[in-house]
Amino acid sequence: MSLILRLFLAHARQQKVRLALTLTAMIAAIGVVLWVVSAYEKIASKFEDQTANFVGAYEVFVIPTELDDQLSPELLTALENDRMIAAVNPVAQFRMSIRRVGPPPEGAGPPGRGMGRMGPTIVGTNSLEPRYELSDGRWLKEDATDEAVISSGIAKTLTVRPGDSIEIVDKEKRPSSFTVVGVVEQVDDVEFAMMRTKGGAPGGTNRGPASLATYIPMSAVEPLTGSAPAINLAELRLDAALKMDKLEQKVASVADNAELLRPADIQAKIAGGFEAEGARKQAYFVTALSILASAFIIFTTLSMGVNERARQLAVLRAVGLRRMQVASLVVTEALALALFGWLGGLLGGWLLLQALASATPQLFPDGVALGGASVLLTGCCSLFGALLASIFPIWKATRISPLEAMAPLQVAPGGFRSYGAIGLVSLLLIAINPLLVYLPGLPETLRFALVLLVGAPATIVGFILLAPLFVLVVEKIFSPVVATVMRLQNNLVQTQLSANMWRSAGIAASLMLGLGLYTATQVWGWSMLSGFLPGRWTPDVIVKFDPGLPVETVEKVRQTEGVLADQFLSVAVEQTKLVGDPLKSREKDSAVRQDNVCLIGLDAAAGLGGDSPLFRLEFVQGTREEAIAKLQQGRYCILPDTFQRLAGLNVGDKVGFIPPSDPDNPVEYEIAGIAAMPGSNWITKTTGLRRNSVRTAGLAFASERQVRDDFKLPNREFFWLNVASGVTAEQLQERLQTLVASSRGGGRPNGETGPGREAAARGESTRQPPVAAAAGPPARGPGRGRGRGGRDGPVQVSSIKDVRDSMRSRAGAAINAMGWLPLITLVVVSLGIVNTIAASVRARRWEFGVLRAVGLKRFGLSRLVLSEALLIGAVASLLSLAFGVVVGWSCLGLVRYVSNAWFEGVATSLIIPWTSLWFGYALTFVLCTIAALWPAISAGRTEPLTLLQAGRAAT
Structure with a gap:
């Protein structure tokens, strides 16, 4: 056995408790990595199966390169005539609302809400076989014209089964009836991944095969749309000999507006989906966190070992041990900790995964397994953590002189001046990352690389170097407080930390x-969240009537019980596209870079004037008085400040709007003012203001009379108002529904047609589930309940306060979920506190023996050790607060400008959420106190003579 190994084993036998605690901490850190990385591997293992399920009975798809384009007849003919293509199925996909005909079956419960805002995709097809597997009924017959097959999500939402009837409703609200003959399986998770906008957020449109769909015969498409079917998807089944690149060349040679959608493309979309991307980023994050945690844990252990063995190492150097052998001894200890920590972490993580699989088998239907990535990453965490942690202890150990064997050299602690100089260097390092994040003009790729490779390491090193200065400040300020609380003399407490x-x-x-x-x-x-949270610059309640009310009914709404009559406005609303796309959403869309706005027409004097205006807009350009005067003249508007920042528009410039009812005749408005409207984008999402598109750039204001004239809005559909204190959205909605029912004689809304009205005439039930309304997966935002904007009847009441509260609640849950990994790391690292405080006690045994000898009682000595733990908790808290604010602020800029284009243009402000932070800081003090209990009790129980003898032997 080599000399280095024998020395390591001798030291391990001497410090069994310390090594056991260190290994426990290492095992915990590696176990967390194993847990998270295994979760990602589990998701990734399903990619191929999910792709195969989404492709269905076909192998590849041809789609137009632009969303609104279609495939040319020449391309379809070329594909059908190619002998290497076994089957070609042209498909016409488009959006329309659907609803169930007649009441749902008894015991079905309330209708579901699973089809989003724009409804499912209607798929016109001539295929004689389904793309996806049938779960009930049969497929469409060849000569059928009024049959439909629906996906399982629609069947569940509308409580429809084969034999029932549905209506497909066109844009003019004309229904066409179809008999459901079959139900096919729906591939929800994959279609959600396929629906991504250019900015990266979900909610775009899937140009590939739709999963949430209603399949109808191709012959039924023209009666629905009023025009010949627009073929925008071709499903292909290929001969085995046909190479994909040959097919791609063929498509490109025939049509320049079409491209292939291959299984590999679909799998890439799934891998980049929210679930997979979130799990992958979490795996990267926790791996980096574990490397740092392992490094700190091993660093603390090695440093304590070097400090305590300084005389021993000096003796070994005096008898011939070379510097390289001293370094090898430290490295051997580090690698041993890494190896046993890794193996223990693999075993512990595996047992944890097995326990979870046994407790929740529904989450692990295929069981659990350790993948190669899990084993490799955990090994890397241990190895890199060990090597990183051993650098400084090796340097320190090799500097020990043989002369120190005679008498250890006492190193006086530095003062404010020396640590202040180090602190100045650390501040310069800390400033590098924010400078890289917010410095204008840097290319995004270069900025991100510099932040990752230079800025982040500089921040970590800077705060580590800043720690000694924080120690001195905390001792100076907090030691009197701690001494008073612990009933100790201040001169005993004030050097607890700086002495070591x-x-x-x-x-x-x-x-x-x-x-x-x-x-x-x-x-x-x-x-x-602050960039999306609706501000308090609007009235609190938006009421929508579908269809709108006649002018003479407006006063009845104003006088409804609970409505503040003097804080009430009838507004005209149209979601209108912008002429020329000034925000350049086609190049790079984001939450506020869109091609349309929700134009709000209002009485300018009533809504913006007075000492307490209903709309308390903060003008960035122009003044409120000037804007009111211009809006009263006609075609003037007030735009959000994002138009100034992103489009360079200013007061006096003109912007064009395209009326949906007359797209060939756009109207032009001059900008009367630019105002800050925080959260206006989210207000439109949950209140029914988005009428024609899933996304919008926010709100714009103009004259009510002008908007009604330009956009043909005679009825009063929207009202913006405040309510009396204590009146809820649910109560107001109930009162307004009663008002509508009484004004219409209890019938359905004026002008409504279709089987529902005919059924009412026959005395049958007219209960209808809500019309399906959105593309993609279920909407996940707040405000979907009945009280916050129920869509069950002709009245929708949306309280912006409820939306704001719901956003805070949902966002708070998501933000807290992000914090569990750092808190687990905190618990893991806290195991090292036991080692540190125990080492501190051992290093001061002579001092403690003297204190006991001159009269300090056992409990007093224990309180002195606990005071050190409290001071460490205070230093860690202040250091962490500074670190967290700087890193959070840097991440704020990084997300907005670099890593996620979806947030570009969203105005966010730095917020320190004190009410959310208290738990982590309270946990830190609790962990420090618990970690100090055993060393404190042990020191207090030791006799003074034993302490004096042990302390003398150590020197």
Whole structure:
């Protein structure tokens, strides 16, 4: 056995408890990585199966390159005449609303809400076989004209089964009846991944095969749309000999507006979907976190070992041990900790996964397994953490002189001046990352690379170097407080940390790793939410009547119980496209880079004038008085400040709007003012203001009379108002529904046609589920309940306060979910506190023996050790708060400008959410106190003579 190995084993036998605690912490860190990475591997293992399920009975698809385009007849003919293509199925896909005919079956419960805002895709096809597997009924017959097959999601939402009837409703609200003859399986998760906008958010349109769909015969398409079917998808089944690149060349040679959608493309979309992308990023994040945690844990252990064995190492150097052998001893200890921590982590993580699979088998239908990526990443975490942690201890150990064997050299702790100089260097390092994030003019790719490779490491190193200065500040300010609380003399407490500066700074920096990142996630999350949270610049309630009310009914709405009559406005609303796409959404869309706005027509004097205006807009350009005067003249408008930042538009410029009812005759408005409208984008999402598109750039204001004239809006459909204190959205909706029913004699809305009205004439039930309304997966935003904008009847009441509260609640849950990994890291690293405080006790045994000898009682000595833990908690808390705010602020800019284009243009402000942070900081003090209990009790129970003898032997 080599000399280095024998020395390591001797030290391990001497420090069994310390090594056991270190290994426990390492095992916990590796186990967390194994858990998260295994979860991602589980998701990734399904990619191929999900792709095969989504492709269905076909192998490849031809789609137009532009969303609104269609495939040319020449291309379809060329594909059909190619002998290497076994089957070609041209498909026409388009959006229309559907609804059930007649009441649902008894016991069916309330109708579901699973089809979003724009309804399912209607698929016209001549195929004699289904793309997806039938779960009930049969497929369309060849000569059928009024049959339909629906996906399982529609069947569940509308409680429809084969034999029932549905209506497909066109844009003019004319229904066409179809008999459901079959139900096919629906591939929800894949279609959700396929629906991504250019900016990266979900909610776009899937140009490939639709899964949430109603299949009808191709012959029924023209009666529905009023024009010949627009073929925008060709489903192909290929001969085995046909190469995909040959097919791609053929398509490109015939048509320049078409492209292939291959299984590989679909799989790439799935891999980049929200679920997979979130799991992958979480795996990367926790791996990096574990490497740092492992490094700090091993660093603390090695540093303590070097400090405590300084005389021993000096003796070994005096008898001939070379510097390289000393370094090898430290490296051997680090690698041993890494190896056993890795193996223990694999075993512990595996047992945890097995326990989870046994407790929740529905989440692990195929069982659990350790993939190669899990084993490799956990091994890398241990190895890199160990090597990183051993650098400074190796340097320190090899600098020990043989002369120190005679008498250890005492190193006086530095003062404010020396640590202040280090602090100045650390501030310069900390400033690098924010400078890289917010410096204008840097290309995005270069900025991201510099932040990742230079900025982030500089921030971590900077705060580690700043820790000693925080130690001195905390001792100076908080030691009197701690001394008073613990009933100790201040001169005993005020040097608890600085006497062993780098040990104290090291453990504070270790705790910062978890607590600081927890702070950063909270600061970043709540700051990002601020850009979407509806501000308090509007009245609180939006009421929508479908269809609108005649003018003479407006006063009845104003006088409804609970409505504040003097804080009430009838508004005209149209979601209108912009002429020329000034926000350049076609190049790079985002939450506010869209090709349309929700134009709000209002009485300018009533809505914007007075000492307490209903709309409390903060003008960035122009004034409120000037804007009111111009809006009263005619075609003037007020735009959000995003138009100034992203489009360069200013007061006096003109912007064109395209009326949906007359797209060939756009109207032009001059900008009367630019105003800040925080959250206007989200207000439109949950209140029914988005009438024609899933996304919008926000709100714009103009004259009510002008908007009604330009966009043909005679009826009063929307009202914006405030209500009396205590009146809820549910109560107001009930009162307004009663008002509508009484004004219409209890019948259905005026002008409504279709089987529902005919059924009412026959005395049958007219209960209808809500019309399906959106593309893609179920909408996940707030405000979908009856009280926050129910869509069950002719009245929809939306409280912006409820929307705001719901957003805070949902966002808070998501932000807290992001914080659990840093908190777990905090718990893992806290195991190292036990080692640190135990080492501190051992290093001061002579001092403690003297204190006991001159009269300090057992409990007093225990309180002194606990005071050190409280001071470490204070240092870690202040350091983590500074670290978290800086990192959260940097991430705020990084997300807005670099890593996620979807947030470009969203105005966010730095928010420190104190009410959300208290748990992490309270947990830190609890962990520090628990970690100090055993060393404190042990020190208090030791006799003074034993302490004096042990302390003398150590020197």
